[in-house]
Structures are given as C-alpha cells and as structure tokens.
Amino acid sequence: MEHIGIEPAILYFGTPVVLLGTAGRDGHPNLGPMSSAFWLGWRCVLGMSTSSKTAQNMLATGECTINLPSTAQAGAVDRLARTTGSDPVSPSKLERGYRHVRDKFGVAGLTPVASETVRPPRVAECPVAMEAVVEDSRPLAAELGGNITIFETRVQRVHVHPSITMDGHENRIDPDRWRPLIMSFQKFYGLGDQVHPSRLAEIPEHLYRTPDIARAAGAPRTAAANAN
C-alpha cells in the first residue's frame, strides 16, 4: 500500500497513561495526568509541559511518584483532564478549557498513600506505583521556547497490586494480567490480546537488571515513612 503525506497537529500514536504525583515545597500534593513516558531499566523518561504544576514541583523538589492506571481508572483520569494545580491558570491552558483544582486526589476520587523514599504520595488504586527521583532535566526544542521539559528519573521503589504479578515469580509482571490505560490521539483505549509469539520474550528478564536496582534498595526512607 502507498503512503500519503499528511501534517497531523499531534503525533500521539498511543502510549500508556501515567499519573505523576508531586509535592510543592510546602508539601501540598499534586497529581498530573500525562502519557509522554518510557522506561529503560529503572529509569523513566518523562516529557511534561514546563508550565504545569507537575513539572514545576519536579524541578523544585527533584521527586515524583509514577503511577500507572489500568483501564479501570479511566474515569478517574478523565476527571483530572483539563485541570491544573497551577493558580492562576496560564492563558494557553485557559484557551483549552483548563481550570485550577487544588485537591487533585479528591476531584479524581483517588486515594493518596504515603511513599517510603519520596515526599509525594502514590495512588492506591493504580496497580503500579513507583517512587522516583529526578537525575537530569532539559528543555525540549529550546529554540522554540522550551515549553516542555524532559526529565530523566530514577526509580527507587516499585509497588504493585499482587493481582498483576506472574504466578511463581514474585518479581515479574504478567502482561496478560496488566491492563494499562492507553492514550491515543487524546482518547482512551485498552490493550487487546497477545497477537504473536515473541522471540524477544525468550530472553530471561533477569539479564536486564541494572545497578540502579541495588542502589534503590539503599535509598533512605523519608522521616514521614519512618514515623509510620
């Protein structure tokens, strides 16, 4: 089949939705939905609008939680859409119908849980909730104004619901049980069934372990976590 050239305004071809938990310098928690995220070892690379409360909190504190909703949390994610923890709301966000919300967890109907190694809470309802620190950040397309910041984060804890782990393997996720929420061109989808055998999957997962995992085990617990 021949290709045709087109100029789509967005290139959001389908990525998992992430709820980024952050806290301001005053400790007030925020929750920002996003989907520009990918993982390499225990590093997660995130692209976030620099004017978002989420990016500003991450730049100020160097911490976040990376919560992965399943399709069961699509409604909660949608309730967070077009809300911002920033006050006042920027003109470009006002134009797109955003409003300020201080209590993001409350609006979404989600439950904050204290993290062990970072100040921002994680999301109880998300089957996957990670704690991470910012190792690096840089503006994307600086020559266009740098309106998006790319964060390299390092994961320090991976919390999961036991319902998505693989039988007989306490440290593995079963991809047949993990049903991530996918955002494709601003709409929500789930995954279908496995479509083909995978030669890549013949590689034992333990060969991908990096020194970040041992480093994470030694991450100091926060004072709040120690008090619990």
Ligand SMILES: Cc1cc2nc3c(=O)[nH]c(=O)nc-3n(C[C@H](O)[C@H](O)[C@H](O)COP(=O)(O)O)c2cc1C
């Ligand atoms: C499903 C979904 C995916 C989104 N993906 C991104 C993204 O990848 N990067 C981004 O900067 N904003 C993304 N947004 C918009 C942010 O949610 C928006 O910037 C919001 O202001 C963040 O909240 P905050 O200002 O309280 O941090 C997404 C929104 C939704 C609902």
